[in-house]
Amino acid sequence: MSYLTSVLDKSPISDGSTPEQALRDSLRLAQHAEHLGYHRYWFAEHHATPQLASPAPEVLAAWVLAQTRRIRVGSGGVMLRHYAPYKVAEAFNLLASLAPGRVDLGVGKAPGGLPASTAALAAGRAPVGTFEQQLQDLDGFLSGTLPADHPHASAQARPLPQHAPERFLLGASPQSARLAAELGWRFVYAAHFDGDPRSIEAAFSAYREVSSLAPLLATVAFAAPTAEAAARQLGALRIYKLHLAPGQTVNLPSPEAAAEYARQVGVTSYRIEETHPSVLSGDATQVRRALDDLHRRFGVGEFILDAPVADLDARLTSLELLSPAPRAAVA
Template sequence: MSYLISVLDKSPVREGGTAEQALRDSLRLALHAEHLGYHRYWFAEHHAAPQLASPAPEVLAAWVLAQTRRIRVGTGGVMLRHYAPYKVAETFNLLASLAPGRVDLGVGKAPGGLPASTAALAAGRPPAGPFEQQLQDLEGFLSGTLAADHPHANAQARPLPQTGPARFLLGASAQSARLAGELGWGFVYAAHFDGDPRSIETAFSAYREVSSQAPLLATVAFAARSADAAAAQLGALRIYKLHLGPGQTVNLPSAEAAAEYARQVGVADYRIEETHPSVLSGDGHQVRRALDELHQRFGVGEFILDAPVADVDARLTSLELLSPAPRAAVA
């Protein structure tokens, strides 16, 4: 096999289920993913979402790291705009000290929730600076390379692990790709938000101009025993893109959430665009063939698979059907 396969988990709550059960499901899935030979297991960050139980992915990562032995575990990702880079660096240096060589820090720019949650997360602290500066500060704290004239140059993010966390920037633009490359970070293109092949190619080209690392691709991928069964499990997936003004867009899971977002920010003149996310679904052979084609077309070094299905048995089946283990053994 010429690429790696990993998992993105949002800890979805089953219909009529509880968050506690969703978190137990996540652990069960992570243990099974390790057994099947998946490379990473990442948790997403979503705030005040009744259907998701993952507001603090670093906590979930710590819990799963303690109960696994080989698989890399981390975040996909920490929404950096909400936090002090120094605190994020401390947290992940600590995780990397507890589980050497297995910790990933994936960072994203999106809010991960509605404005009410964003305001609550920002309460009592000064406004965050530009995202690019936050990211540079985070790298400086992690690696101990802050400039001598930096206002926090004397603050060390201890403990200092022998092997620090692997760093990744999640995004869907050439700007994000270039920023990741300039920092020496991995870049994960979010195809589950924008699967336009031209956008993927543009971002990957920008990344390769400044980095020799192979880019990663996050995409919705779900396999079942038949293509019809996979389609029935997935249902009609949609993303609602809220347009608030020139250059201001936010992706939301429903039209109701998009309207509520606009209401919370006090914008009356907005537009909601319904889009269909890029989805790979079918039986195991069909989905693996689609991954092979994406690898060959874009030079993807690793896929981060997002299966937006709450049924844990269906997700376990998908993991088994897409397992890299048999192909890795052959290689």
């Protein structure tokens, strides 16, 4: 099967461990992923989450870029709603100047945290426009193509790298896919949020109507030496969907987090639904077969694999079993 495989890391903190150790684990995993032939290594953005140590993917990316040689490194993604597009463009142009040809800028629309964190990130900042306008501005700052009548047309996001960061929009809707295509960005479907095949097909179809680039698919995937071992490691994975109002839902990692979200937005009448995330798991053959099937069915050009466990040894083993270049790794 002809597709690339890459890694998404949230820097999870194991029970009884520390954020410092989680970050050291992320570096070790990224270096191992490079050795095994993975194409990219991305960091997610999560705020005020006790189980995760990744609030600033651009900082983690800089640290890992400095201690790897070949693998592309970046964000999956920066939550653009919190930031001035100019500042994001500056940060990633700087990264691309430090590590030419190896930097990825993935952007997402979600808040990446509870309402209290979102409010704190917005403190002292002028109101932002729509996400679509923010993304267009970011693209303009990165490429130097802002319209002449734009209020910030004279601001250049320096340094200007010889190899611009590659740009990706993360989403799970036809609207996001179409926006990415219209801007000339790569599109990453977030199957770890919505793995419904009908939703994937609709988003990819919208992207292909405008773009000739192959879409990417981010999915939760975990392999162990046996299917039984994978099941033991995963346990009973759950996502808790908080229903606040008709059509308004939020996915959260625990009932406590769901209740806290409702409290922070001042809602007393809500419902919490326990769901099971879509996970590709089993031994190496089973997970590879599932990836092959998705590649055939949807024409996925690259998979971004998100391992749903915190244990370092288990994550290293999964990387090895799903390695795109197992012979080279052994050699």
